[in-house]
Amino acid sequence: MPNKWNLSKGFILASCSPQRQRLLRDAGFEPDLCTGADIDESILPNEKPKDYVKRVAIEKALFVAKQHPNCCVVSADTVIVAKGKIIRKAPNETVARENLDLLSGTKHYVLTGYSVIDFEGRQKSGVAKTVVYMKKITNSEKYALINSKEWENVAAYRIEGMLSTFVKGIKGSYPNIVGLPVYEIGEILKEVLK
Numbered sequence: 001m002p003n004k005w006n007l008s009k010g011f012i013l014a015s016c017s018p019q020r021q022r023l024l025r026d027a028g029f030e031p032d033l034c035t036g037a038d039i040d041e042s043i044l045p046n047e048k049p050k051d052y053v054k055r056v057a058i059e060k061a062l063f064v065a066k067q068h069p070n071c072c073v074v075s076a077d078t079v080i081v082a083k084g085k086i087i088r089k090a091p092n093e094t095v096a097r098e099n100l101d102l103l104s105g106t107k108h109y110v111l112t113g114y115s116v117i118d119f120e121g122r123q124k125s126g127v128a129k130t131v132v133y134m135k136k137i138t139n140s141e142k143y144a145l146i147n148s149k150e151w152e153n154v155a156a157y158r159i160e161g162m163l164s165t166f167v168k169g170i171k172g173s174y175p176n177i178v179g180l181p182v183y184e185i186g187e188i189l190k191e192v193l194k
Contacts, residue, residue: 004028007193009119014064014075019154023180024074029189037063037075041088049081050127053113058125061115072192073117078179080156082108087156096151097142103156105136110155110177114185118192128181130172132159137166154179 010032013020021034037060043052060075080087082102090096102108110132115125137145145151150161157163159177175182 004030005190005193007190009072009193011072011074011116011189011193012064012068014060014073017179019158019160019179020076023175023178023182024185027182027186029186031074033068035064035067037061039063041077043086049079049086049109049111050113050129052086053077053079053111054115054125054127055113057113057115058123061117061123061125065117065121070119072119072189074114074185074189075116076112076114076180076185078110078112078155078176080108080110082106089153089155090151093146096146096156099151099156100137100142100145103134103137104142105134107131107133110172112176112179112181114181116185116188116192124188126181126184128173128176128184130170130174130176132167132177133169133171135166135168141166 005028013031013034014037016034016036024031039059041056056077057075061073065073085102087099090099110130112128115123117123145162148162150158173181
């Protein structure tokens with residue numbers, strides 16, 4: 001499908017994330033299909049956060065590429081790292097509160113592993129890192145954040161939501177915090193889809 005960049009080929013996004021879809025569309029890349037990847041996302045023993053997100057992104061891309069041969073596939077996986085701990089999606093309010101406790105008053109990192117498989121099966125992968133500086137969050141503020149439900153289905157928080165009022169500064173890519181390193185993926189797609 002032609003797109004805003006006048007690229008002749010299309011691609012599949014190996015994600016059902018509305019945030020990732022919006023970031024790509026806003027950058028001028030319209031996926032032909034968005035589909036999830038049914039893989040095991042467990043962290044391996046002693047696996048470093050950077051290695052983890054890259055491995056999961058690659059596995060997601062490979063899973064979807066196997067279902068759609070001879071297609072270009074884009075995938076990503078995002079985690080937050082605070083005090084040496086990987087923070088993923090919270091399954092309940094208790095874990096969401098624990099995550100906020102870890103993030104409160106810290107400098108933490110958002111890591112997104114990404115992978116693009118081209119039409120010949122060649123793969124380009126990497127990891128984007130953004131540093132986030134967050135103010136100390138009071139108990140009443142944590143209560144409001146938990147009740148907002150913004151923590152559901154994301155790695156700890158939505159930077160574009162209520163939690164943005166606690167972010168003192170960012171070093172690196174803002175879109176990466178939302179869930180997709182648009183610069184890195186955009187550069188690859190402009191080459192692969194021409």
